[in-house]
Amino acid sequence: xxxxxxxxxxxxxxxxxxxxxxxxxxxxxxxxxxxxxxxxxxxxxxxxxxxxxxxxxxxxxxxxxxxxxxxxxxxxxxxxxxxxxxxxxxxxxxxxxxxxxxxxxxxxxxxxxxxxxxxxxxxxxxxxxxxxxxxxxxxxxxxxxxxxxxxxxxxxxxxxxxxxxxxxxxxxxxxxxxxxxxxxxxxxxxxxxxxxxxxxxxxxxxxxxxxxxxxxxxxxxxxxxxxxxxxxxxxxxxxxxxxxxxxxxxxxxxxxxxxxxxxxxxxxxxxxxxxxxxxxxxxxxxxxxxxxxxxxxxxxxxxxxxxxxxxxxxxxxxxxxxxxxxxxxxxxxxxxxxxxxxxxxxxxxxxxxxxxxxxxxxxxxxxxxxxxxxxxxxxxxxxxxxxxxxxxxxxxxxxxxxxxxxxxxxxxxxxxxxxxxxxxxxxxxxxxxxxxxxxxxxxxxxxxxxxxxxxxxxxxxxxxxxxxxxxxxxxxxxxxxxxxxxxxx
Numbered sequence: 001x002x003x004x005x006x007x008x009x010x011x012x013x014x015x016x017x018x019x020x021x022x023x024x025x026x027x028x029x030x031x032x033x034x035x036x037x038x039x040x041x042x043x044x045x046x047x048x049x050x051x052x053x054x055x056x057x058x059x060x061x062x063x064x065x066x067x068x069x070x071x072x073x074x075x076x077x078x079x080x081x082x083x084x085x086x087x088x089x090x091x092x093x094x095x096x097x098x099x100x101x102x103x104x105x106x107x108x109x110x111x112x113x114x115x116x117x118x119x120x121x122x123x124x125x126x127x128x129x130x131x132x133x134x135x136x137x138x139x140x141x142x143x144x145x146x147x148x149x150x151x152x153x154x155x156x157x158x159x160x161x162x163x164x165x166x167x168x169x170x171x172x173x174x175x176x177x178x179x180x181x182x183x184x185x186x187x188x189x190x191x192x193x194x195x196x197x198x199x200x201x202x203x204x205x206x207x208x209x210x211x212x213x214x215x216x217x218x219x220x221x222x223x224x225x226x227x228x229x230x231x232x233x234x235x236x237x238x239x240x241x242x243x244x245x246x247x248x249x250x251x252x253x254x255x256x257x258x259x260x261x262x263x264x265x266x267x268x269x270x271x272x273x274x275x276x277x278x279x280x281x282x283x284x285x286x287x288x289x290x291x292x293x294x295x296x297x298x299x300x301x302x303x304x305x306x307x308x309x310x311x312x313x314x315x316x317x318x319x320x321x322x323x324x325x326x327x328x329x330x331x332x333x334x335x336x337x338x339x340x341x342x343x344x345x346x347x348x349x350x351x352x353x354x355x356x357x358x359x360x361x362x363x364x365x366x367x368x369x370x371x372x373x374x375x376x377x378x379x380x381x382x383x384x385x386x387x388x389x390x391x392x393x394x395x396x397x398x399x400x401x402x403x404x405x406x407x408x409x410x411x412x413x414x415x416x417x418x419x420x421x422x423x424x425x426x427x428x429x430x431x432x433x434x435x436x437x438x439x440x441x442x443x444x445x446x447x448x449x450x451x452x453x454x455x456x457x458x459x460x461x462x463x464x465x466x467x468x469x470x471x472x473x474x475x476x477x478x479x480x481x482x483x484x485x486x487x488x489x
Contacts, residue, residue: 036116040096040113040114040116041094041118042093044096045140047105048142048199048266088135088136088137089174090126090127090130090139092139093107093142094117094141094144095115095152096117098146101214102211103212103308104300104309105212105304106304118159120155123141124163128167131169137171138172139172141159141160141174143155148180149178149179149180150180150181150182153177153182153186156189157185157188157189160173161192172194172195172261173192173193173194173195176196176198176199177196177227179199179215179216179223180219186223187230187258190230190231191258195260195261195263195264195293196263197264198220198224198263199220200265200267201220202267202268202272203274204272204278207272210272211271224286224292227259228263231259231262231291233258261293263290263292263293264292265294265296266295266298267279267282268300269321270300270310270316270321271300271309275342276320276324277338277343279324280324280327280341283295283331284331284338298321299317299318299320299321300317302314323351323355324349327341330356334380334381335380346362350478352442353442353443356381357416357443359381360381360383367420368420369382369421369422370421371397371402371421371422372402376394384413384414384416385417396410402424403423403424404418404423407421415440416440419437419440419441
């Protein structure tokens with residue numbers, strides 16, 4: 001135990017003055033116990049996906065005494081503020097003790113691992129002391145299930161309540177709700193946290209029953225539906241006018257808002273046989289039915305021997321996870337449908353191309369697109385054109401004919417977009433062989449991720465580890481995957 005860490009706390013019942021051997025031993029035992037808990041419970045939380053912006057702006061309430069911290073919409077976990085600062089969370093479990101025996105989880109009841117549990121007071125004090133030393137700007141809190149869901153949620157809520165109402169902490173708090181907890185406890189957690197999430201775990205009910213028999217679809221989707229209603233209701237009750245909000249802030253009380261940054265969920269990728277199409281359809285349905293802010297995809301890391309799970313030592317399917325995040329962004333920001341990006345004939349993403357480029361190459365009938373006439377929704381379908389550059393094209397094409405130079409100034413990534421556009425300097429579009437286009441559109445990250453899909457359920461027809469080693473090989477394989485029809489065109 002280092003002296004810097006031991007300075008974080010004072011031990012109740014012992015005076016700082018006149019240190020003796022008894023006090024020295026007690027302090028050492030206390031700090032070692034606390035740091036051992038911290039090591040175990042942060043290690044147990046590392047499989048939760050939380051790399052996202054906070055989604056909220058909140059400064060300490062005007063007139064409120066003693067408050068510390070603030071919530072920033074620019075982000076809290078592996079994100080960057082406008083001034084370039086990296087903002088981080090303390091990601092930790094309340095306990096790694098769990099009554100459930102989920103096959104995929106390192107903290108399952110049958111797992112032979114050292115156990116630890118924070119008291120709410122320990123966790124709140126730890127968070128505050130870490131914040132004061134500029135180690136973190138927020139907390140991501142999850143937990144194993146100890147005794148029952150309600151008991152576990154009550155302890156988590158107690159820790160959040162201590163942070164908000166005793167320590168006057170105004171920073172970002174993200175809490176994982178425990179499936180099966182009561183509606184009242186969900187409400188209390190939502191009132192204290194900026195974001196609340198319920199993990200859906202697996203892309204299908206069959207896989208959930210197979211690997212997490214103590215959980216059910218209803219115990220997960222039920223809280224999601226309840227939280228959606230609570231969030232919508234609290235928004236309706238929140239003061240709409242800035243003057244009313246200012247009065248609330250002057251009083252030192254927060255507006256009655258539940259999970260101001262919304263709710264999210266997480267599903268495990270690569271542990272079960274569902275296709276990318278099934279996963280993406282589920283995500284699309286969750287966004288629409290439960291108004292989720294984010295769906296997180298977590299590449300499965302084998303932590304237990306199980307006949308139906310990837311073997312220990314198998315690397316996580318990081319490239320597949322990356323493609324799903326890219327496709328998820330297309331659903332949320334580019335108005336794509338899951339059924340457009342994938343279909344029953346092609347249910348998994350091409351590993352060599354990002355999903356938007358893959359869609360474009362599979363739909364040559366959609367191109368080329370005339371930048372002078374195409375509506376905003378059509379421009380968003382073009383690889384290399386994003387929401388900002390699409391809006392700039394629509395705004396600036398009224399008084400001029402756009403060429404590649406003008407598009408580049410607007411932020412269009414011509415390396416990808418040039419093959420799909422009609423412009424002033426290319427009125428008939430660029431006509432290149434399929435392999436040349438595929439080579440130009442290859443994702444440069446494929447070799448840093450590695451080509452191995454790293455799942456027990458490698459999609460049929462897609463390459464495995466070592467299938468390609470060069471850009472040229474990848475280009476030829478991409479053309480093959482796209483089909484002979486495109487190559488001939």
